[in-house]
Amino acid sequence: MGGPRFEPVRAVRAYERVVEQVEEAVESGALSPGERLPSERELMVQFSVSRSTVREALRVLQARGLVRSRPGDPHGAEVLPFTPAALHKSMTTLARVEELSLAELVQFRMVLDSAAILLAARLRTEEQLAEMGRAVEAMRGAVEAGEDAFGAADVAFHDAVVRAGGNKLIEICTDVVRSIVLKLIAERIAEAPDREALMRRSIHHHEEVIAAMRAGDGPLAARLSRKAMYDYYAGYVEECERGALRALLE
Amino acid sequence: MGGPRFEPVRAVRAYERVVEQVEEAVESGALSPGERLPSERELMVQFSVSRSTVREALRVLQARGLVRSRPGDPHGAEVLPFTPAALHKSMTTLARVEELSLAELVQFRMVLDSAAILLAARLRTEEQLAEMGRAVEAMRGAVEAGEDAFGAADVAFHDAVVRAGGNKLIEICTDVVRSIVLKLIAERIAEAPDREALMRRSIHHHEEVIAAMRAGDGPLAARLSRKAMYDYYAGYVEECERGALRALLE
DNA sequence: GGCAATTTGTTCGTATGTATG
DNA sequence: ACATACATACGAACAAATTGC
Numbered sequence: 001m002g003g004p005r006f007e008p009v010r011a012v013r014a015y016e017r018v019v020e021q022v023e024e025a026v027e028s029g030a031l032s033p034g035e036r037l038p039s040e041r042e043l044m045v046q047f048s049v050s051r052s053t054v055r056e057a058l059r060v061l062q063a064r065g066l067v068r069s070r071p072g073d074p075h076g077a078e079v080l081p082f083t084p085a086a087l088h089k090s091m092t093t094l095a096r097v098e099e100l101s102l103a104e105l106v107q108f109r110m111v112l113d114s115a116a117i118l119l120a121a122r123l124r125t126e127e128q129l130a131e132m133g134r135a136v137e138a139m140r141g142a143v144e145a146g147e148d149a150f151g152a153a154d155v156a157f158h159d160a161v162v163r164a165g166g167n168k169l170i171e172i173c174t175d176v177v178r179s180i181v182l183k184l185i186a187e188r189i190a191e192a193p194d195r196e197a198l199m200r201r202s203i204h205h206h207e208e209v210i211a212a213m214r215a216g217d218g219p220l221a222a223r224l225s226r227k228a229m230y231d232y233y234a235g236y237v238e239e240c241e242r243g244a245l246r247a248l249l250e
Numbered sequence: 251m252g253g254p255r256f257e258p259v260r261a262v263r264a265y266e267r268v269v270e271q272v273e274e275a276v277e278s279g280a281l282s283p284g285e286r287l288p289s290e291r292e293l294m295v296q297f298s299v300s301r302s303t304v305r306e307a308l309r310v311l312q313a314r315g316l317v318r319s320r321p322g323d324p325h326g327a328e329v330l331p332f333t334p335a336a337l338h339k340s341m342t343t344l345a346r347v348e349e350l351s352l353a354e355l356v357q358f359r360m361v362l363d364s365a366a367i368l369l370a371a372r373l374r375t376e377e378q379l380a381e382m383g384r385a386v387e388a389m390r391g392a393v394e395a396g397e398d399a400f401g402a403a404d405v406a407f408h409d410a411v412v413r414a415g416g417n418k419l420i421e422i423c424t425d426v427v428r429s430i431v432l433k434l435i436a437e438r439i440a441e442a443p444d445r446e447a448l449m450r451r452s453i454h455h456h457e458e459v460i461a462a463m464r465a466g467d468g469p470l471a472a473r474l475s476r477k478a479m480y481d482y483y484a485g486y487v488e489e490c491e492r493g494a495l496r497a498l499l500e
Numbered sequence: 501g502g503c504a505a506t507t508t509g510t511t512c513g514t515a516t517g518t519a520t521g
Numbered sequence: 522a523c524a525t526a527c528a529t530a531c532g533a534a535c536a537a538a539t540t541g542c
Contacts, residue, residue, distance in 0.1 A: 027346040050511045052302055056309045063310045071528040072518035082347045090336040096277040097332045108419045111365040122497045169358045247372045300531040321508040322539035
């Protein structure tokens with residue numbers, strides 16, 4: 001006994017080492033968005049691997065949203081600014097293969113949104129509050145204009161809220177989950193009965209949320225927002241799953 | 251005017267079409283975890299592309315956690331069960347390049363955890379409650395045993411809670427963010443002063459949470475859990491950022 | 501345990517269409 | 522318009538690894 005404790009070594013592919021090095025350079029800031037990677041031929045020299053290996057590595061980096069390469073580009077692959085695209089992709093996959101129900105997704109939104117509102121009620125500036133107000137105004141104007149305009153204004157409101165909340169992780173996850181939910185009910189949302197009444201009630205709810213935030217009552221604002229989201233989406237959720245959503249309404 | 255409205259066509263690479271088809275097969279259930287893909291040479295015939303193209307596609311699918319291929323395996327690439335590995339990877343990247351602060355991550359955990367507890371307080375079975383109790387017992391026994399055992403028991407507790415909450419998205423995100431947080435403070439957690447006092451207080455908090463859940467008081471249990479997490483992690487968070495965490499304590 | 505067949509990992513060469521200057 | 526350098530894609534080849542006999 002005693003002696004050195006050796007660890008099992010997993011065979012690591014050549015392309016993985018290339019990925020690791022580029023990834024490290026990007027995440028450490030040595031390579032910034034907008035900058036370019038050397039050309040594939042240059043990379044195969046620097047890493048002393050073949051062209052195919054370089055290309056496989058670039059495919060993986062591209063799948064992770066770190067770089068983008070275009071045919072014929074003399075500048076080489078471009079380092080991209082962070083986008084939640086990869087996060088979006090893996091959550092979408094999760095939603096499909098794990099069969100996440102719409103109820104679970106909406107519930108997740110209710111949780112994140114009310115948390116953001118709770119935070120925003122404390123941290124918001126007057127300007128941010130005004131921005132939320134303008135978004136609700138836009139929603140009012142968009143009732144006639146159609147789904148897309150209304151939806152865009154609604155997104156603007158919630159974006160303003162989560163930004164005011166100051167948590168980037170909440171911001172990004174909210175964005176990702178919202179788009180997944182919208183995609184799931186996109187075809188049903190237009191043909192919902194009482195569409196206009198739903199919109200007007202939603203606007204009313206949003207105004208109540210703003211009022212509560214202005215008064216500094218975060219818990220109330222959060223409770224109101226959960227109620228608003230429940231009212232808006234409950235119609236699309238299976239009856240038997242609404243109970244779980246109502247559990248968040250107190 | 252009039253005439254057909256043509257849509258812009260983005261040049262789609264050959265490997266992407268391969269990825270799309272395999273991805274569709276996996277997500278639709280036509281290909282189940284444990285099943286095998288044809289060999290690379292067989293795939294190049296079926297898709298009528300070169301082997302390099304097949305391999306680039308396989309690398310992307312592997313990066314997304316859908317398949318795994320090993321050298322020499324005569325059965326071809328294996329279709330994997332879903333793991334949050336890809337989600338974990340993209341969140342870790344997010345944490346690094348977007349410079350998520352520890353405070354934001356902990357805040358996110360406080361939000362998800364208290365939501366799960368709120369749900370679990372309503373939906374938990376007696377058996378699940380008992381499982382949480384056993385986890386706390388294990389924590390008590392692990393105070394002497396060391397960090398790892400205590401941490402494992404703590405994980406078991408929170409796992410039992412989120413499972414009882416019944417939202418798989420919350421479950422997975424909790425798991426991902428927890429491991430990121432732990433990695434960030436791994437080296438500091440062992441050398442924290444008053445380590446044992448921290449553990450004992452944490453155990454006490456967990457017992458209070460269970461009691462509140464048993465009494466059916468979800469909001470109280472959630473509030474207690476936020477407080478518990480704040481107490482446990484506040485020491486690792488920059489002074490100036492603790493305010494944002496306290497905003498969740500009411 | 502050893503051996504043969506097959507597969508993946510990797511390299512190299514070549515042809516083609518494309519973007520830049 | 523042209524030349525250059527690039528990414529895309531194909532095909533052949535060899536080494537290393539795995540499976541099944």
